[in-house]
Amino acid sequence: MPGPASKRRIPVSQPGMADPHQLFDDTSSAQNQGYRAQRAPSGLGYPAASASPQAAFLADPVSNMAMAYGSSLAAQGKELVDKNIDRFIPVTKLKYYFAVDTMYVGKKLGLLVFPYLHQDWEVQYQQDTPVAPRFDVNAPDLYIPAMAFITYVLVAGLALGTQDRFSPDLLGLQASSALAWLTLEVLAILLSLYLVTVNTDLTTIDLVAFLGYKYVGMIGGVLMGLLFGKIGYYLVLGWCCVSIFVFMIRTLRLKILAEAAAEGVRVRGARNQLRMYLTMAVAAAQPLLMYWLTFHLVR
Amino acid sequence: MAFTLYSLLQAALLCVNAIAVLHEERFLKNIGWGADQGIGGFGEEPGIKSQLMNLIRSVRTVMRVPLIIINSVAIVLLLLFG
Numbered sequence: 001m002p003g004p005a006s007k008r009r010i011p012v013s014q015p016g017m018a019d020p021h022q023l024f025d026d027t028s029s030a031q032n033q034g035y036r037a038q039r040a041p042s043g044l045g046y047p048a049a050s051a052s053p054q055a056a057f058l059a060d061p062v063s064n065m066a067m068a069y070g071s072s073l074a075a076q077g078k079e080l081v082d083k084n085i086d087r088f089i090p091v092t093k094l095k096y097y098f099a100v101d102t103m104y105v106g107k108k109l110g111l112l113v114f115p116y117l118h119q120d121w122e123v124q125y126q127q128d129t130p131v132a133p134r135f136d137v138n139a140p141d142l143y144i145p146a147m148a149f150i151t152y153v154l155v156a157g158l159a160l161g162t163q164d165r166f167s168p169d170l171l172g173l174q175a176s177s178a179l180a181w182l183t184l185e186v187l188a189i190l191l192s193l194y195l196v197t198v199n200t201d202l203t204t205i206d207l208v209a210f211l212g213y214k215y216v217g218m219i220g221g222v223l224m225g226l227l228f229g230k231i232g233y234y235l236v237l238g239w240c241c242v243s244i245f246v247f248m249i250r251t252l253r254l255k256i257l258a259e260a261a262a263e264g265v266r267v268r269g270a271r272n273q274l275r276m277y278l279t280m281a282v283a284a285a286q287p288l289l290m291y292w293l294t295f296h297l298v299r
Numbered sequence: 300m301a302f303t304l305y306s307l308l309q310a311a312l313l314c315v316n317a318i319a320v321l322h323e324e325r326f327l328k329n330i331g332w333g334a335d336q337g338i339g340g341f342g343e344e345p346g347i348k349s350q351l352m353n354l355i356r357s358v359r360t361v362m363r364v365p366l367i368i369i370n371s372v373a374i375v376l377l378l379l380f381g
Contacts (some may be wrong), residue, residue, distance in 0.1 A: 173303065180307045195350045 097142035097205060099132040107137045108144060112216050113240065115247040121254055138251075142205070145212020152178065152215045155222050159297040162226060178215075178293060185211050185289070189282055193256075196274055202255045210251060214244050214286045218294050225298035233298045241287035248283035312373060318358045319366055327355070 085091055111118055124136045133141040153175045160166040186207055193200070217240025225233025257275050327333045332352050345353070 176303045180302050180304045183304070183307060194354070195347050197345060197350060 093205065094142070096130075096132060097140070097209060099134055100141050100143045101134045104134045104137060104141070105144060108141070109216065111137065112213055112247060113220075113243055115243055115250065118250075121250050123254075140206050140209035142209050142212070145209055145215060148215035148219060149175075149178065149212060151219050152222075155219050156297055159222055159226055163299055181289060181293065182208070182211060185285065192278055192281075196278055198256055198275060198278075200255050202252075206255075210248065211286075213247070214290050217241065217244050218290050221290070222294050222297050225294075230298060233294075237290065237294065241290055244286045244290070245283050248286055249279060252279045252282060309373075312369060315358065315362055315366065316370070318355055319362055321355065321359070323359075 121138055123138045124131045130136075130139055133139040133143075153171060156174045157166060157171045160170060186204065189207060189211075190204065193202070217237065220240055221233055221237035224236040256279050257272060321327055323333065332348075332355070
């Protein structure tokens with residue numbers, strides 16, 4: 001029906017507009033109209049197919065009622081979950097971290113491997129909320145860490161397979177072990193941030209995102225180790241370790257040492273020195289963990 | 300590499316038990332880490348020591364009852380499944 005379709009499209013903002021508050025292009029209304037128009041004629045066709053036994057089952061009034069009851073129960077359950085899901089998992093906040101596009105991923109991966117030429121590390125803000133990652137290459141995202149983690153588990157399985165050490169439960173063990181180290185890191189950093197009383201806007205999810213960036217270097221190292229042996233592994237891992245170190249220092253400095261480092265002045269005073277030590281400790285833990293989680297995969 | 304999420308949970312349970320076992324009067328007061336010995340000035344930011352003392356006191360207060368339940372569950376599970 002062209003009438004309701006055009007009425008529904010007008011309030012939605014044009015796709016492709018550079019509005020930082022809009023995380024995703026809204027194409028749902030056009031598709032919904034198309035699907036609903038398609039489903040209506042096929043629904044009318046079902047009771048007409050009386051030759052099949054399924055139509056006889058559907059025509060039985062008791063099972064009809066049972067189906068209607070079941071579908072209404074499912075709809076109620078879905079409503080309940082939708083209403084309460086926001087209490088347990090901050091879905092809207094998570095959506096922000098996945099609002100990425102190909103250009104952002106490409107630029108961010110380049111930044112992770114070669115952060116030495118990038119000048120401006122500040123995250124841009126739009127009326128007190130950080131801009132979505134697809135508009136600012138400095139913003140943290142969860143897409144790259146999630147993909148890198150899964151790729152790491154698969155590459156670990158590949159590496160173990162080439163050495164005849166593979167068994168399916170080892171994959172689960174690798175994944176669970178890497179997750180456990182990540183959790184331990186996050187808890188340790190949260191504890192030290194609490195002890196040093198840093199007033200920062202670094203949320204837990206931000207921290208998980210930053211700590212997940214090291215999986216990219218680990219994947220590169222293990223793949224090079226598979227292709228070129230130990231020499232390639234050490235070279236690439238060494239390079240990625242130094243890059244991640246520099247990347248973490250430059251990113252965390254702006255978050256933890258906000259007032260002092262924003263102008264680039266040398267930090268003085270006991271409190272700022274403690275924060276600098278904390279930043280360096282977090283950044284130094286990354287290469288250590290990168291080595292620890294991959295050295296047993298390359299022989 | 301047997302460091303799994305389950306062993307992390309076990310280690311966390313043991314650590315919280317260790318914090319809960321520290322006795323206020325017999326031990327913490329004697330080393331100067333008692334709950335009422337950490338009152339600093341209001342204008343200053345609390346140092347690391349007073350933050351730690353606050354943390355220990357809060358963990359002991361909050362986790363007293365849940366620890367009983369979690370410990371019992373852990374004991375039963377370890378007895379049944381090793």
